[in-house]
Amino acid sequence: MSQGAKGIFAALIRTHHITSRKKLARVKKAAAFYNLHVLIRSGGSPGIMYAEGPDEVSVSSWVNMVQGLRYKDFQCAQKPAAHQVRGAVDQTRNGGFEEVASVTEFGERMEQRGLGSWWRIGMGYKASD
Template identity: 50%
Template structure:
């Protein structure tokens, strides 16, 4: 089940520790009107972005310009495909801006709450299942 107008992407890096770079990512999230979730601190660095197609692609381009170590576009920008009938939680639907978490476990829980846990697991390389 696809959500009209919403796109997302997933990026992996070695780590996200530079507050200067996080500030630039926050500015880009506000400029492009997208929701961003970062896993900051030690390895691995994870970035999730969701919003309109143009905003997601522009935000991903901003990340590329910041030259993160071991940058990998794990899941290219594409329309959001929700799992089953869980879907986006009402509280998440209109959220924008940059949000941070320090644990992979919490990041995974937030992906499950958004209805894209299997997509996230596949992008991270935790699951080899081709079907979502």
């Protein structure tokens, strides 16, 4: 493992849009409950959610909860799986919830974590290797 990298489980969800503050409050509460770090792209189409945590069970449970909120066109674009990430390790360890307004900023966050290619494949921007 490279210096500064950390093993985590991560999942990526795509939806038509994320605008309901009430649903987002439930997503945030579940992230805290499962001690996950969650990044959301809200405010329009597409809606994107990324979650990472220390174990597959927690991330899968969170994905199932989000699916139960019945977001339009819900797709688990990248199912919970183990990854090596870099950056913001303390934030991951302590849970956390971040919200960004643009797909570009979301993509930049994925690049910073070393998950750019994984994210582009999940979003359908790049063919899987």
